[in-house]
Amino acid sequence: MKFQPKTKNYKTKVEESFERQQFMKLINAKLIAVQPGYCEIHVPYDSNLTQQHGFFHAGVISTIADNTAGYAGFSLMEENSSVLTVEFKINLMSPGDGELLIGKSHVIKNGRTLTICKSDVYIVKNNKEKLCASAQLTLIELKNSPDKI
Amino acid sequence: MKFQPKTKNYKTKVEESFERQQFMKLINAKLIAVQPGYCEIHVPYDSNLTQQHGFFHAGVISTIADNTAGYAGFSLMEENSSVLTVEFKINLMSPGDGELLIGKSHVIKNGRTLTICKSDVYIVKNNKEKLCASAQLTLIELKNSPDKI
């Protein structure tokens, strides 16, 4: 699907918001790509991010599924809007066993109030990418409520 | 609902598994209570855990919803089983604006293969607890696949 952003600076807006999320720094997440209705985030492996078997924790995988969606949706919102995740559902399909997590999210419906996204999270091991998790998310646009407060 | 654990050491089992999750250390999560089919985890506020407005990040909230469920379910599983989250759905109902996150999860169905849990995450501000998020989760028991490898 092709979307028309409502602001010229949609990319800067996303980058600045991402920059303000301290949790992204803690897990060393990198904002890789922002397009209208699309966002990609990477997280390199770090033993601090693991569950009991040494793989990426489901919480990290879910964080990436959520955050890519939030910014995919935010890229289409108005200058003075902020975004909140209303809810999401995620299927964890393969263990996060690898050296890099790649999250990609696409807006599938950009409504007046609500935006629906689909996120896929891939795990890369020995340069092979495997689908690790798929999520479906609902975002709400809060108008006249700037992201930067 | 009242559940009968299949192992005497269900609590130690959960504590040891929690201990092996490096990500719990990174976010400074504390395992507060384990009962058969129940688990409670707390996360004190830390600016490293925040989203763009300085509140607990949805990723942290989701992590707690997932992890309390995982251990609520794991407490009922067999000695040599490990647990995986198949999927979960979470509604984020209030911003994580406060000094402490409290996650509580109950098993609502403990099947032979699958276990279903409900998790609530509360945010505490000025000693007042507020429902922040509610989740519904599906876990799978992997038999003959010890948690400690």
Next chain:
Amino acid sequence: MKFQPKTKNYKTKVEESFERQQFMKLINAKLIAVQPGYCEIHVPYDSNLTQQHGFFHAGVISTIADNTAGYAGFSLMEENSSVLTVEFKINLMSPGDGELLIGKSHVIKNGRTLTICKSDVYIVKNNKEKLCASAQLTLIELKNSPDKI
């Protein structure tokens, strides 16, 4: 949770809307109770409502989980509002093997725009009630958009 309805006629409003849903007639659903933020619907067994093993079809179970939530939420909405289900997630925990389906839904958060509900669907067999499915749902209130058009 205790809710204050915004209209005196919240019950009539729900009853009239239910009455207009032809699909409720087709599956012979009965509106049993409406309270502020709560709704209960029953569906007696009928071989027309079955899946391949002769049990209630998951589609019927989901319909009841959705419709009880819709009307639990609608009971709290303004006179001139209508309600739409944004999304829902349902766990089907036991087969719908019995003579009566009972759906009950409670509002757990009644926001300005969005309302969150939890629905449980029970199956009754030989007068014993068993939890058949649990759902979590998000509704949207469309203001100045009457239900009766």
Next chain:
Amino acid sequence: MKFQPKTKNYKTKVEESFERQQFMKLINAKLIAVQPGYCEIHVPYDSNLTQQHGFFHAGVISTIADNTAGYAGFSLMEENSSVLTVEFKINLMSPGDGELLIGKSHVIKNGRTLTICKSDVYIVKNNKEKLCASAQLTLIELKNSPDKI
């Protein structure tokens, strides 16, 4: 994704199971296509299938999202297996305002025990197809438990 069915008669198996679902007859659902890991079902408009505004009821839309997934998954299962929906999540994105509902589902992960599907439901009005709902579903394969009992 390309899947290899485990039985030669995967199509007949699905058709016969669909035929046994009385609820499909009640809503006049047509099984349009079955391929390994894929299923398509159509439901023509009928005033018996409507909600309060005369559009397809969300319960019908959800039924189709669930049933296409069930049979997409069932097409890949063993001869003596039956299929159950563990859970699903659906976003209802546009009203079911039109003359035909088209449900399509693809398996995205076919595991040993669990199968994950994505379903899209389209509404056709004046020969124009529009995305009405998207769902993500988890199925379980019950081995040595034939579908026909």
